[in-house]
Amino acid sequence: MRQFxxxxxxxxxxxxxxxxxxxxxxxxxxxxxxxLLSLYVKDPTTYLAIAPGIIAMTLLFGSTSMxxxxxxFEKRAGTFQRLLLAPLSMRTIILGKAASASAYGLATAxxxxxxxxxALGMTLVDPVIFLVGLILGASCFSLLGLTAAVIVRxxxxxxxxxxxxxxxxxxxxxVFMPLSQLPSWLQPLALLSPLTYVVDLLQIGVTGRSxxxxxxxxxxxxxxxxxxxxLLAELLFRRxxxx
Numbered sequence: 001m002r003q004f005x006x007x008x009x010x011x012x013x014x015x016x017x018x019x020x021x022x023x024x025x026x027x028x029x030x031x032x033x034x035x036l037l038s039l040y041v042k043d044p045t046t047y048l049a050i051a052p053g054i055i056a057m058t059l060l061f062g063s064t065s066m067x068x069x070x071x072x073f074e075k076r077a078g079t080f081q082r083l084l085l086a087p088l089s090m091r092t093i094i095l096g097k098a099a100s101a102s103a104y105g106l107a108t109a110x111x112x113x114x115x116x117x118x119a120l121g122m123t124l125v126d127p128v129i130f131l132v133g134l135i136l137g138a139s140c141f142s143l144l145g146l147t148a149a150v151i152v153r154x155x156x157x158x159x160x161x162x163x164x165x166x167x168x169x170x171x172x173x174x175v176f177m178p179l180s181q182l183p184s185w186l187q188p189l190a191l192l193s194p195l196t197y198v199v200d201l202l203q204i205g206v207t208g209r210s211x212x213x214x215x216x217x218x219x220x221x222x223x224x225x226x227x228x229x230x231l232l233a234e235l236l237f238r239r240x241x242x243x
Contacts, residue, residue, distance in 0.1 A: 003092045010083075010096025014070050015103065051116055052202035053175035055109050059137045060166060060195055063105030067097060067145030068158035075153055084237070094146065094233050101142035102135075109134055122206065129215050130205025136222040137198035143229035144194075150236045174199040179211045194225035 074080035083093060113130075116122040124130050144165075149158045170176070172186050173195035179187060190196045197218040204210050204218075212218055 003089060004095075006088055007092045007096035007099060010093065011100040011103070014097065014100035018066070018070050018073070018100075047120065048122060048206060049178075050176060051122055052206050053173075053199050055112055055116075056133075056137060056173075056195060056199045056202055057170060057175055058112050059105045059109040059134060059198065060141050060170075062108045063101050063138050063141035064145035064148070064162050064166065065159070066104045067101035067142045068149040068162060069155055070097065070101070071146060071149035072153065072155045072158050075149075090234055090237050094143070094230070094237055097146055098139065098142040098233070101145055102138035105138040105141060106134055109138070124205055125208040126205045126215075128205075129201055132215075132219060133198050133201025133205060133222075136201070136219070136226060137194070140194050140198075140222065140226045140229050143226070143233045146233045147229070147236050150233075169193045169195050172196075174203070174211060191221075194222065194229075197221045197225070 071080060074083070084090075086093075113122075117124070145158075145162065148162045152158050152161060172182065172190045173193045174190065175195070179190055179196070182190060191212075197212070200210055200212045200218045201215060201222070204215050210218070212221075
């Protein structure tokens, strides 16, 4: 219980110091909102087909970017190394950092979801599955952001490294088109992306339809990616502590 309180203190400090800035909140919401609005204006009858993917994209970019920004800023200031040397378990530090980044990603995704619901009439067929998808996605993406940030020093280096991964997976994970419409040689690659399963869970929540095999498959796959991300983050954080 004491370690959870310490993780909460780390998370709260990050939120108060970095995430509450108006420019960051605006940045996290403006692009996906404008993209969805433009699609709605073009064809109001089909925007729901892409809405879950845009929400997942918001979650991906919000959680990974904020995790990377905090760690790289603290590495430049020297506070990150002191945190690693503090009498805290490595998992406590990772939990605190990941929780704050997840909270930012969840907040932006939920605001976008509420905007779609009340402004454009989007309905949730299965709110529980939708929320599970958001939580799994935010947790996994924030850990991936931490792993990218801990191996570089500058913010632009972390962003460049993550963009090498983020932009390609956007086009193979069902964000802009259904998996069934992908070329046959790309479909196996889509199953290696955690974003694929997050999009599927959100799609089930909004429309009730799954492109993979139902919510159980996507939840189990999401949990596997979450475990792998946590283990990788812990390995890299321990390595950083001895550099």
